Amino acid sequence: MSQTKPLSTSMRHDCSCSKQRVLEAMTLWGIKDIEEMINEACGENATCQMCGRSYEITLDELKLILDHLKKYQKC
Numbered sequence: 165m166s167q168t169k170p171l172s173t174s175m176r177h178d179c180s181c182s183k184q185r186v187l188e189a190m191t192l193w194g195i196k197d198i199e200e201m202i203n204e205a206c207g208e209n210a211t212c213q214m215c216g217r218s219y220e221i222t223l224d225e226l227k228l229i230l231d232h233l234k235k236y237q238k239c
């Protein structure tokens with residue numbers, strides 16, 4: 165009974181997202197995806213899917229994510 169997703173499309177301004185959360189969401193991406201971004205040497209904008217807020221992800225942060233992925237994924 166945990167279906168609490170609101171059907172209303174009105175934007176909520178009390179979304180509890182943070183850059184940290186967005187970064188955590190990016191750890192679900194593939195290692196290759198992150199590596200490509202780093203190789204292109206451009207930062208990335210990650211958008212919260214709940215409120216649409218956009219966060220700028222720096223190269224350093226991409227590298228941190230890559231480190232994290234390599235710890236938990238083997239390829």
Ligand SMILES: [Zn+2]
Pocket residue numbers: 179180181182212213214215216217
């Ligand atoms: Zn949000």
